[in-house]
Amino acid sequence: xxxxxxxxxxMAYWNYFCWGVSLMVxxxxxxxxxxxxxxxxxxxxxxxxxxxxxxxxxxxxKNSDFTIQLSDPNFAVxxxxxxxxxTMTNIPSEGRxxxxxxxxxxxxxxxxxxxILLAEDHKVQKRALLKRVxxxxxxxxxxxxxxxxxxxxxxxxxIQSDASQKYNITYKxxxxxxxxxxxxxxxxxxxxxxxxxxxxxxxxEIPQYKFWAQALTRDGxxxxxxxxxxxxxxxxxxxxxxxxxxxxxxxxxxSPSGTVVGQVKGTDRDEEDTLHxxxxxxxxxxxxxxxxxxxETGVVTTMSNALDRxxxxxxxxxxxxxxxxxxxxxxxxxxxVTVKLSDINDNPPVxxxxxxxxxxxxxxxxxxxxxxxxxxxxxxxxxxxxxxxVIKKGNENGNFYxxxxxxxxxxxxxxxxxxxxxxxxxxxxxxxxxxxxxxVGTGTWFSVPVTVNVIDVDEGPEFEVPVMKxxxxxxxxxxxxxxxxxxxxxxxxxxxxxxxxxxxxxASWINIEQSSGAIKVANTMDRESSFVKNDxxxxxxxxxxxxxxxxxxTVVIQIEDVNxxxxxxxxxxxxICQGGGQLGYVDINAQDLDAVPNSAPxxxxxxxxxxxxxxxxxxxxxxxxxAQAKPLLNGIYSVPVIIRDQxxxxxxxxxxxxxxxxxxxxxxxxQNSIGFGTWGILAMLLGLALFLLLCILLNCLCxxxxxxxxxxxxxxxxxxxxxxxxxxxxxxxxxIKIPGFVPVEDxxxxxxxxxxxxxxxHFAVSGGENHLKRxxxxxxxxxxxxxxxxxxxxxRHFMRVVNxxxxxxxxxxxxxxxxxxxxxLEGNTLWLTNRIYLDKKRDYFARECEDRFAEDIIHSxxxxxxxxxxxxxxxxxQLNDDSGLEFLNKLxxxxxxxxxxxxxK
Numbered sequence: 031x032x033x034x035x036x037x038x039x040x041m042a043y044w045n046y047f048c049w050g051v052s053l054m055v056x057x058x059x060x061x062x063x064x065x066x067x068x069x070x071x072x073x074x075x076x077x078x079x080x081x082x083x084x085x086x087x088x089x090x091x092k093n094s095d096f097t098i099q100l101s102d103p104n105f106a107v108x109x110x111x112x113x114x115x116x117t118m119t120n121i122p123s124e125g126r127x128x129x130x131x132x133x134x135x136x137x138x139x140x141x142x143x144x145x146i147l148l149a150e151d152h153k154v155q156k157r158a159l160l161k162r163v164x165x166x167x168x169x170x171x172x173x174x175x176x177x178x179x180x181x182x183x184x185x186x187x188x189i190q191s192d193a194s195q196k197y198n199i200t201y202k203x204x205x206x207x208x209x210x211x212x213x214x215x216x217x218x219x220x221x222x223x224x225x226x227x228x229x230x231x232x233x234x235e236i237p238q239y240k241f242w243a244q245a246l247t248r249d250g251x252x253x254x255x256x257x258x259x260x261x262x263x264x265x266x267x268x269x270x271x272x273x274x275x276x277x278x279x280x281x282x283x284x285s286p287s288g289t290v291v292g293q294v295k296g297t298d299r300d301e302e303d304t305l306h307x308x309x310x311x312x313x314x315x316x317x318x319x320x321x322x323x324x325x326e327t328g329v330v331t332t333m334s335n336a337l338d339r340x341x342x343x344x345x346x347x348x349x350x351x352x353x354x355x356x357x358x359x360x361x362x363x364x365x366x367v368t369v370k371l372s373d374i375n376d377n378p379p380v381x382x383x384x385x386x387x388x389x390x391x392x393x394x395x396x397x398x399x400x401x402x403x404x405x406x407x408x409x410x411x412x413x414x415x416x417x418x419x420v421i422k423k424g425n426e427n428g429n430f431y432x433x434x435x436x437x438x439x440x441x442x443x444x445x446x447x448x449x450x451x452x453x454x455x456x457x458x459x460x461x462x463x464x465x466x467x468x469x470v471g472t473g474t475w476f477s478v479p480v481t482v483n484v485i486d487v488d489e490g491p492e493f494e495v496p497v498m499k500x501x502x503x504x505x506x507x508x509x510x511x512x513x514x515x516x517x518x519x520x521x522x523x524x525x526x527x528x529x530x531x532x533x534x535x536x537a538s539w540i541n542i543e544q545s546s547g548a549i550k551v552a553n554t555m556d557r558e559s560s561f562v563k564n565d566x567x568x569x570x571x572x573x574x575x576x577x578x579x580x581x582x583x584t585v586v587i588q589i590e591d592v593n594x595x596x597x598x599x600x601x602x603x604x605x606i607c608q609g610g611g612q613l614g615y616v617d618i619n620a621q622d623l624d625a626v627p628n629s630a631p632x633x634x635x636x637x638x639x640x641x642x643x644x645x646x647x648x649x650x651x652x653x654x655x656x657a658q659a660k661p662l663l664n665g666i667y668s669v670p671v672i673i674r675d676q677x678x679x680x681x682x683x684x685x686x687x688x689x690x691x692x693x694x695x696x697x698x699x700x701q702n703s704i705g706f707g708t709w710g711i712l713a714m715l716l717g718l719a720l721f722l723l724l725c726i727l728l729n730c731l732c733x734x735x736x737x738x739x740x741x742x743x744x745x746x747x748x749x750x751x752x753x754x755x756x757x758x759x760x761x762x763x764x765x766i767k768i769p770g771f772v773p774v775e776d777x778x779x780x781x782x783x784x785x786x787x788x789x790x791x792h793f794a795v796s797g798g799e800n801h802l803k804r805x806x807x808x809x810x811x812x813x814x815x816x817x818x819x820x821x822x823x824x825x826r827h828f829m830r831v832v833n834x835x836x837x838x839x840x841x842x843x844x845x846x847x848x849x850x851x852x853x854x855l856e857g858n859t860l861w862l863t864n865r866i867y868l869d870k871k872r873d874y875f876a877r878e879c880e881d882r883f884a885e886d887i888i889h890s891x892x893x894x895x896x897x898x899x900x901x902x903x904x905x906x907x908q909l910n911d912d913s914g915l916e917f918l919n920k921l922x923x924x925x926x927x928x929x930x931x932x933x934x935k
Contacts, residue, residue: 067144073175074149076115078359079267079305085111085130085143095136101129108355113145114305116357121149171260176233177268183217183226186261190223191245193253200248203259205241216241216261225259233263234299265301271309271351272297273365283339283371284471285332291321291369294328296351310356314364315348321369323349325356330369339371340407373409375467379417379439380405381478388443389483392451399430400480402441404463413466417441422477424459430482432461443480451486452520458482490579491517491528493571498583500549503590504557512540512549515585517573527576534570537561540587542571549585557589558623565589565625593628596681597621597673604656604685607692608664615647615657618685620673627676635672637682644669644687656685664689 070083085107100107106116107130128145172187193199200220207215216239217226223243231239239261245254279292300306310325320337323330330347347367354360381404388400408414419432419441429447434440441461449457459480469475493515500513518525530547532540537559541552549569557565567587574580597620606614622629631651636644643662648655656669667687674680690697 067146069146069148071148071150072121074121076119076121077267078115078117078357079354080115081304082113082115082147083145085113095134097133097135099131099133101131102126112305117359121147123149125149171262173262173264174227174231175264176231176266178227178230182230183228186216186225186227187259188222188224189218189243189257189259191254191257193245197247197253199245199253202244202246203241204244207239207261208241212236215239218243231263232268233265233301234269236263237301238262265304265306267300267306267353267361269299269306270361270363271307271353272363273349273351273367275365276368277365278368278370279330280370280372281332281337282374283337284335284374284376285337286335287332289332291330291332294323294330294349294351294365294367296328296365298353300353305354305360307353308355309351309353312350312356313347314350315346318347320345321347323347330367337371339373339409340377343371345369345371373412373414374470375408375414375465376469376471376473377407377414378469378473378475379463379465380476381463383478385478386480387483388480389485390445390449391485391487393448393487393489395445395448397445398442399445399482400443401435402432402443402461402463402478402480404439404441406439406465408465415439416466418464418466420462420464422460422462424457424480429457430459449482449484450520451484455484455486456481457484488577488579489520491525491573491575491581492520493517493573493581493583496583497586499586499588501588501590502551502555504555504592505594506551506555508551508553510551512551512587513585514546514548515542515571515583516547517581517583519575529574531572531574532569533572533582534568537567539567540569547571547573555587555589557591557625558595562589565591591625591628593624593675593677593679595623595628596679597629597632597675598681599671599673599683599685602683602685603688605688605690605692605697606658607697608689609692613658613661614689615655616685616687617653618656618671619653621652622675624675628679629675631676633672633674633678633680635674637670637672643667646671656687662689664691 068083068085072080072082082105098107098109104115104117104119105113105128107113113128113130126147128147130143130145131140132143133140174186178184189201191199191201201218201223202220203216203218203225204210207213208217215228215231217228218224219226241259241261243257243259244252245257246252273294273296277294279294281289281291294311296309296311298307298309309328311323311328312325313321313323320332320334321330322333328351345368347369348364349367350362350364352360352362381402386400386402390397390399402419404417406415406417416436417434417439419434421430421432424430427447429445429449431444431446433442433444435442441463443459443461459482460477461480462475462477464475494517498513498515502510502512515530516525517528517530519528528547529544530542531544532542537553537555539551539553539555539561541550542548543550549571555567556562561567565588567589569585569587570582571585572580572582600619600621604616604618606616608614618634620632620634622632632654634646634649634654636646642659644667645657645659646654647657656671665688667689669685669687670682671685672680672682688697692698
């Protein structure tokens with residue numbers, strides 16, 4: 031091996047040895063006492079606050095109390111073992127030795143720790159790398175100082191690949207700080223692999239940089255693996271610690287000394303867990319004797335118990351925070367912290383006056399009587415300030431009520447129950463003012479006397495008691511005295527001239543005597559009525575004195591029960607399912623509206639004279655079971671049951687029980703087949719034969735009667751309604767006096783009726799029937815007018831009933847009014863006549879003439895009243911001219927008015 035190769039291997043070995051020592055120091059810091067000597071590589075120039083090493087001193091002495099001594103005053107060590115630079119110093123090239131002496135205070139045993147400080151070389155040597163299987167040229171992470179001073183560029187580190195032994199290598203870097211933000215911070219000399227930095231960096235912005243390096247030949251081929259390079263930025267104490275602006279902390283007033291107020295936490299952007307961020311605090315306010323701040327924790331506590339919010343409610347503290355553990359060379363700043371005193375209820379409300387007086391008229395209520403002001407020094411609108419008033423004395427009858435005005439904090443005294451001058455003319459109250467919060471300290475609540483004078487007024491009557499109670503049995507007879515409810519004048523204490531009235535009596539059961547106030551039964555009082563609640567019936571009574579002043583009272587009548595109701599079943603229809611070979615039963619329940627002892631328990635019995643099909647079992651207070659005594663056929667059974675109350679008052683009630691086949695607990699309807707047997711068919715045929723025989727017999731009788739009926743000149747004896755309004759040829763005929771009318775029944779039964787009651791009735795014929803409409807009749811006025819006609823004024827057929835009930839027919843012919851013939855007609859003659867008329871009526875309706883409907887309607891006529899010479903006149907048709915009206919001059923006085931009317935038309 032030539033000398034050059036040997037030197038390269040020796041240099042690589044030495045570099046790895048130094049890196050190993052540095053790594054060893056970092057890893058064994060927690061066990062520093064295992065070694066008596068520590069070697070630490072540090073910069074050649076050391077600034078104050080630079081942390082050299084963290085020595086675990088407590089583990090050396092097994093957590094005993096100890097003292098520390100350091101041989102060099104340019105350095106300092108904390109009890110925690112942190113070794114740092116105290117003053118500016120330089121490390122020579124040969125290094126610097128420090129001795130840390132730790133002494134146990136109990137045993138006085140000493141232990142020395144030697145620290146060798148080695149200076150870093152600014153000229154970075156080229157490091158020959160040993161051959162490795164992988165990653166032959168990866169260096170350890172290296173660091174740079176933030177805030178480095180110019181000139182730039184400055185050398186950082188040199189990289190070299192093993193490929194340089196075979197090839198002419200050039201180096202290239204890329205990544206963060208090279209071609210990525212922040213760009214152009216690092217560069218590399220291609221031929222030597224020296225990494226350069228071109229400007230200063232800020233650790234607080236970027237604490238670490240990571241980029242990559244490549245080893246290439248001139249033809250651009252990569253001859254080694256890509257090397258990732260990590261550059262850590264070493265912290266410089268370039269940031270000043272700060273106290274948050276506007277920090278406010280609170281403490282209750284009158285807190286004892288040593289009470290924690292709050293904690294001040296400063297912030298420092300430098301690297302954590304270093305002296306650069308090791309902060310200490312102190313209060314630099316002038317004349318501060320009330321508060322103390324812990325130097326290391328920043329906890330603020332009180333130094334006095336004389337903090338009174340009512341004297342001063344806030345304090346401003348000027349606090350300094352310094353890094354480097356408070357050393358004089360550390361960076362520092364100040365900030366204002368506000369300490370506010372929170373309120374406690376150490377001041378009770380105080381009345382503004384030593385006593386109060388007021389007055390009110392008697393009988394007034396819900397009236398604001400007095401406003402009572404108070405003062406409270408505690409924080410306004412808090413529970414320590416809000417007053418709460420209590421009436422301690424004088425309100426035994428509950429006449430007064432006091433509350434707090436939420437705005438003014440005054441006490442509002444009300445009268446809620448009327449005062450009576452005749453009973454008390456003056457009332458002395460004692461009112462105490464408290465707070466919603468409990469009073470703190472040795473203070474007490476204050477009270478004030480209040481005098482209330484009652485003013486006398488002329489009052490209305492008062493009843494003996496506001497509510498009077500009486501007792502009475504129900505169903506007492508009317509007039510029974512229930513009791514007397516009297517009122518008196520509160521001024522004179524007399525009832526002279528008092529009158530009594532009832533205001534409310536929902537069921538109208540009560541009468542009250544106006545002069546005496548005696549209350550009596552007016553109607554039967556029923557305890558089971560809906561007007562009675564809990565056996566009580568209430569009425570309101572009013573008393574009025576001579577000056578018309580009034581007062582009211584209530585009467586409560588307690589109604590005692592009598593046994594006026596019998597027990598009854600609540601359900602009477604039941605079903606029993608047949609099957610299983612067992613006898614069935616049903617549950618029967620009863621109720622009685624009366625009260626005990628006039629109601630339950632009930633007695634259930636079956637009458638003795640029954641057939642023994644049923645029996646009563648399992649009798650309870652209001653129920654029992656009705657059971658079969660023996661097997662019974664399916665069907666419906668009515669079972670009488672005797673039910674009685676405790677007093678033996680009862681009835682026999684009937685229960686309906688159906689025995690049937692069931693499906694899903696319900697009776698199945700029996701399907702009965704309906705059909706005729708032989709005897710049924712014979713019965714129908716026999717009935718049909720009898721009906722045909724009856725029809726034939728009636729037909730024969732009708733024909734025989736018809737043959738005997740004389741029909742003259744085609745005129746039938748039928749009653750018609752004539753609507754001819756013009757005077758007929760018979761107007762000069764003598765008036766026909768009809769003593770009555772003949773109502774025609776469906777069964778051809780003719781009855782006589784009072785003609786005067788039917789003056790305005792009308793006769794009508796049903797078009798599609800073979801008989802006259804039921805209760806139709808002939809009107810006398812119609813006969814007088816000559817309006818009853820058959821097929822055109824050739825015959826009038828009238829019927830009247832004579833005293834012996836014989837039906838007679840009277841016909842008048844022509845203008846002469848000759849005597850008509852009289853024959854006795856049988857009933858079939860009348861119906862035959864009707865048939866002829868109805869056949870013609872049917873043909874008439876078959877015509878396609880629209881005006882036929884106007885001729886077949888019922889016309890109404892008005893009664894002109896009694897005493898009129900034209901009473902009973904029908905309508906007159908309007909004539910086209912005056913010709914043919916000469917006959918009107920020959921009419922009797924009854925029709926002269928009609929003639930005059932027709933003549934004018």
